[in-house]
Amino acid sequence: MxxxxxxxxxxxxxxxxxxxxxxxxxxxxxxxxxxxxxxENFFQGKKGYMYTRVGNPNTDDLGKGVADLEGAPxxxxxxxxxxxxxxxxxxxxxxxDHVVATEDLYGGTYQLFAHELADFGIEVSFVxxxxxxxxxxxIKENTVLLYTEAVTNPLLRVEDIAGxxxxxxxxxxxxxxxxxxxxxxxxxxxxxxxxxxxxxxxKYIGGHSDLSAGIIVGDKDLMKKAKSKIVNxxxxxxxxxxxxxxxxxKTLSLRMERQSSNAQKLADHLGKEASVKKVYYPKGVSxxxxxxxxxxxxxxxxxxxxxxxxxxxxxxxxxxxxxxxSVTYPVGTSHRPVPKETRERLGVTxxxxxxxxxxxxxxxxxxxxxQALANSKK
Ligand SMILES: *Cc1c(COP(=O)(O)O)cnc(C)c1O
Numbered sequence: 121m122x123x124x125x126x127x128x129x130x131x132x133x134x135x136x137x138x139x140x141x142x143x144x145x146x147x148x149x150x151x152x153x154x155x156x157x158x159x160e161n162f163f164q165g166k167k168g169y170m171y172t173r174v175g176n177p178n179t180d181d182l183g184k185g186v187a188d189l190e191g192a193p194x195x196x197x198x199x200x201x202x203x204x205x206x207x208x209x210x211x212x213x214x215x216x217d218h219v220v221a222t223e224d225l226y227g228g229t230y231q232l233f234a235h236e237l238a239d240f241g242i243e244v245s246f247v248x249x250x251x252x253x254x255x256x257x258x259i260k261e262n263t264v265l266l267y268t269e270a271v272t273n274p275l276l277r278v279e280d281i282a283g284x285x286x287x288x289x290x291x292x293x294x295x296x297x298x299x300x301x302x303x304x305x306x307x308x309x310x311x312x313x314x315x316x317x318x319x320x321x322x323k324y325i326g327g328h329s330d331l332s333a334g335i336i337v338g339d340k341d342l343m344k345k346a347k348s349k350i351v352n353x354x355x356x357x358x359x360x361x362x363x364x365x366x367x368x369x370k371t372l373s374l375r376m377e378r379q380s381s382n383a384q385k386l387a388d389h390l391g392k393e394a395s396v397k398k399v400y401y402p403k404g405v406s407x408x409x410x411x412x413x414x415x416x417x418x419x420x421x422x423x424x425x426x427x428x429x430x431x432x433x434x435x436x437x438x439x440x441x442x443x444x445x446s447v448t449y450p451v452g453t454s455h456r457p458v459p460k461e462t463r464e465r466l467g468v469t470x471x472x473x474x475x476x477x478x479x480x481x482x483x484x485x486x487x488x489x490x491q492a493l494a495n496s497k498k
Pocket of ligand 1: 200203229300301319322333334
C-alpha cells in the first residue's frame with residue numbers, strides 16, 4: 121500500500137479483535153459485507169446491521185435498554201423526545217384521523233400537535249384529562265389515539281393511566297403516554313396496558329444534560345411502524361449519542377432514588393414557608409418516591425428577578441433532570457408557546473418556578489433556596 125491508502129485503512133483490522141469491557145462506539149455510517157451472500161443475509165433478517173440510519177448497535181442498545189425497564193417487548197431510540205413522539209403518533213394515526221390529547225401537555229409536544237400534525241392531515245383535540253367525561257365527549261368517529269403524560273409539566277398532575285386505558289379499550293382506541301418525568305424507575309405505563317410509551321431521553325434517561333435523544337417503546341406491531349417512521353423520516357439517533365444514552369441509563373435508578381428523596385425533603389421544607397403561595401409536589405406516585413421535580417408558586421411576596429439572581433450554584437435553564445439541581449421559569453420557556461388563556465386555565469402562573477432537584481446533599485439544596493427566598497422577599 122502507498123501512503124494515502126495506508127493512512128485511510130490503518131484501522132481495518134482493529135474491529136472485534138479486543139473484547140472490551142464496555143460496548144465500543146460503532147461510530148460508523150454503514151456496515152460492510154464480506155460477500156454478496158452476507159449482504160443477502162441482512163435483507164433476509166439474518167444479520168444485524170447495514171446502514172446507521174436504519175440501525176446501529178449503540179442506538180439499538182438504548183431502545184432495548186429502556187424497553188426492558190418499561191416492561192415492553194420492543195424499543196427504539198431517536199434524535200429527540202419530540203421525534204420519538206412523532207414516530208409513535210404516526211405509527212397509529214394517518215391523514216384523516218383524530219387524536220385526543222391532554223391539554224396540559226409539555227410545550228414542545230403542544231407545538232407539534234397544535235401546529236405540525238395538521239400538515240400531516242391529523243387533527244388533535246386538547247381536553248382536560250382530569251375530567252374523564254371530557255375525554256369521552258371528545259372521542260369522534262375518526263378518533264384513533266388517546267395521548268397523555270404520566271406526570272405533567274409543571275404542575276405535576278399524576279395521570280390516572282388505568283382510567284385512560286379503560287376509556288381507550290371501551291372505544292377501540294390506542295393509547296400513548298409520555299413517561300419522561302417519572303421515568304420507568306417510578307412508573308411503567310406499558311404495564312397498565314398502554315400501547316406506546318415515549319421518553320425525552322434528554323432528561324432522566326440520559327441524566328447528565330449532555331444529550332438530546334428520544335425513546336419510543338411498546339407493542340410489537342406498532343413499534344414496527346414507529347421504527348420505520350423514525351428511519352424513513354431521518355429522525356435516527358447517532359451512534360455516539362446512543363452510547364452516551366446507554367452510559368446515562370445505567371445509573372438511572374441511583375439518580376432517581378437520590379433525586380426523589382432530595383425533592384421530597386425540599387418540597388416538605390418549602391411547604392412550611394408561609395409566604396410561599398403554593399408548593400406542587402405529587403403524592404403516591406410510586407412506593408420508591410414521587411419524582412425529582414418540585415414546582416413552587418412564589419405568589420406576591422417575592423421579587424422574581426431577585427429570586428433568580430440569588431440562586432448561588434443553582435443554574436437557571438430551560439430544561440430539567442440533570443444530576444445538578446436547576447430551575448426553570450415555565451412561563452418564559454416551556455409554556456411560552458401555550459396561549460395565555462390556556463396557561464391561566466391550567467394554573468401555570470407568572471410567579472411559578474420549576475425546580476429540578478439534583479443529586480447534591482439535601483441540606484445544601486435547601487440552603488440555596490432558603491437564601492434565594494430571604495434575598496428576594498418584598
Ligand atoms: C423535554 C420533553 C419533551 C421533548 O423532548 P426533546 O428531547 O426536547 O425533544 C417531551 N416531553 C416532555 C415531558 C419533556 O420534558
